[in-house]
Amino acid sequence: MSSLLDAVAGLPNASEPVPGWVTGGQPNEQQINAFKAAGGEVVLDNRDPMEPRPFDEPAIVRAAGLEY
Numbered sequence: 038m039s040s041l042l043d044a045v046a047g048l049p050n051a052s053e054p055v056p057g058w059v060t061g062g063q064p065n066e067q068q069i070n071a072f073k074a075a076g077g078e079v080v081l082d083n084r085d086p087m088e089p090r091p092f093d094e095p096a097i098v099r100a101a102g103l104e105y
Contacts, residue, residue, distance in 0.1 A: 044075035
């Protein structure tokens, strides 16, 4: 298992289909910060715009120093 995938432990449906690319469900703030610490660079949200979000993910991602 890669360090990126380890960083998001507990993320629903987490997988690494291509080395360096982690996919899965909604990360929480702790997982976002751990992803950055493990070398992650970008968080891509491909959900429908009408889907509810539990927190301001773009702000948390940017505050962690990641590109959203």
